[in-house]
Amino acid sequence: MQEYRTTRDGVRGERPLQAWFDVRKRNLGSWAFAINRLTGMGLIVYLVLHLIVLSTLLQGEQGWDKFLEIARSPFFLAFDIVLIFGILFHGLNGIRVALIGMGIGAKNHRSLFWVLMFIGAVLLVVSAWKVFTI
Amino acid sequence: MAERDVVFKVLRYKQGETVPHYDTFTVKTDENTTALVALQAIRRDDDPSLTLRHSCHHGSCGTCGMRINGEEQLSCVVNVQELGTPTVVVEPLQNAPLVSDLVVDMAPFFDRYTQPEMPYVRQSEFMPEADVPDGIGHYTRYENCLECGLCVSACPVMGSDASYLGPAAMAAAWRVVAEPRGSDPEFALNWADNEHGCWRCHVAYECTEVCPSDVNPAEAIMSLRGELTKRKFRRVFGLGK
Numbered sequence: 256m257q258e259y260r261t262t263r264d265g266v267r268g269e270r271p272l273q274a275w276f277d278v279r280k281r282n283l284g285s286w287a288f289a290i291n292r293l294t295g296m297g298l299i300v301y302l303v304l305h306l307i308v309l310s311t312l313l314q315g316e317q318g319w320d321k322f323l324e325i326a327r328s329p330f331f332l333a334f335d336i337v338l339i340f341g342i343l344f345h346g347l348n349g350i351r352v353a354l355i356g357m358g359i360g361a362k363n364h365r366s367l368f369w370v371l372m373f374i375g376a377v378l379l380v381v382s383a384w385k386v387f388t389i
Numbered sequence: 390m391a392e393r394d395v396v397f398k399v400l401r402y403k404q405g406e407t408v409p410h411y412d413t414f415t416v417k418t419d420e421n422t423t424a425l426v427a428l429q430a431i432r433r434d435d436d437p438s439l440t441l442r443h444s445c446h447h448g449s450c451g452t453c454g455m456r457i458n459g460e461e462q463l464s465c466v467v468n469v470q471e472l473g474t475p476t477v478v479v480e481p482l483q484n485a486p487l488v489s490d491l492v493v494d495m496a497p498f499f500d501r502y503t504q505p506e507m508p509y510v511r512q513s514e515f516m517p518e519a520d521v522p523d524g525i526g527h528y529t530r531y532e533n534c535l536e537c538g539l540c541v542s543a544c545p546v547m548g549s550d551a552s553y554l555g556p557a558a559m560a561a562a563w564r565v566v567a568e569p570r571g572s573d574p575e576f577a578l579n580w581a582d583n584e585h586g587c588w589r590c591h592v593a594y595e596c597t598e599v600c601p602s603d604v605n606p607a608e609a610i611m612s613l614r615g616e617l618t619k620r621k622f623r624r625v626f627g628l629g630k
């Protein structure tokens with residue numbers, strides 16, 4: 256038989272990021288999967304930023320106070336809401352993935368998603384209210 | 390529905406080319422035209438070099454799988470006019486090496502799929518009450534999986550882990566565990582028990598969504614995990630297998 260040379264599908268193969276995030280025509284599970292990856296990466300970036308910010312403590316009280324001033328600005332508080340969204344989504348979807356992975360709720364994975372997201376939405380509203388009123 | 394011209398935008402790739410491109414063809418369709426029939430019309434009337442795979446034309450052989458308007462489908466059962474789009478985009482399956490136009494290399498798929506050695510014929514559970522003629526013990530039927538590879542193409546994990554065993558093969562492994570019929574469930578379980586196996590799946594359920602034959606690979610993967618978890622717990626607490 257004549258040798259043939261194959262290539263990866265030029266549309267998407269070998270483009271893992273596209274495989275994760277191209278959710279066109281995909282279903283609920285893929286959206287959950289993509290948002291889970293996004294929030295996961297976001298949380299890693301946040302963790303690094305958080306450590307950098309904490310290091311301002313090394314500059315003494317003055318440096319820290321200056322940071323607190325910025326951190327109380329409405330822009331920064333809005334950023335906190337995004338952060339809380341990321342934590343809630345990633346955590347709650349993680350619970351769903353873990354439960355289904357243990358065979359719990361595998362048949363009702365969609366309902367499980369929506370129930371957890373409802374809980375997440377309530378927690379997000381409560382946290383947003385707290386963030387802006389405390 | 391009357392006759393209608395539909396534009397087909399088809400991915401093309403031939404040996405030696407570096408990147409694929411798209412060609413467009415206009416096909417006369419009626420209310421019965423399927424995507425496969427339209428592609429064959431292109432081959433017959435416009436471009437005989439268009440390559441594609443097909444056999445049975447009625448959704449049971451699993452060879453004509455491709456992406457139609459971005460969704461993995463068996464082209465023989467997709468009614469073109471019911472798609473409702475003026476242009477129909479046709480692309481080969483993803484996560485498999487492309488050989489030519491709409492033909493991908495299924496070898497990596499079959500290499501994995503045959504590992505658990507799932508028996509292809511099983512006892513039919515559909516007609517337990519049916520009158521079985523004298524001399525026949527029970528009805529048998531084929532396993533559900535058509536080996537079409539649609540699930541592998543749709544799986545987001547498959548796209549980023551080339552060593553992932555993939556949904557169809559793991560569904561086959563679970564069938565061996567659920568109903569061994571002479572195959573070795575221990576082998577199937579151990580085979581799926583690694584970081585490129587059932588633990589890699591991230592519960593996107595896309596495989597189950599696109600499967601044209603009710604195999605439900607996602608649930609099979611979860612069952613593999615459940616069984617493995619049970620066994621690991623038993624081992625930890627010294628309760629045997």
Ligand code: SF4
Pocket residue numbers: 543544545546547555556589590591592593594595596597606607610
């Ligand atoms: S459930 Fe698992 S195997 Fe199926 S598409 Fe999702 S990640 Fe892939």
Ligand code: SF4
Pocket residue numbers: 451533534535536537538539540541556557560596599600601602603604605606
């Ligand atoms: S599990 Fe379903 S989608 Fe996957 S190869 Fe088998 S029939 Fe096709």
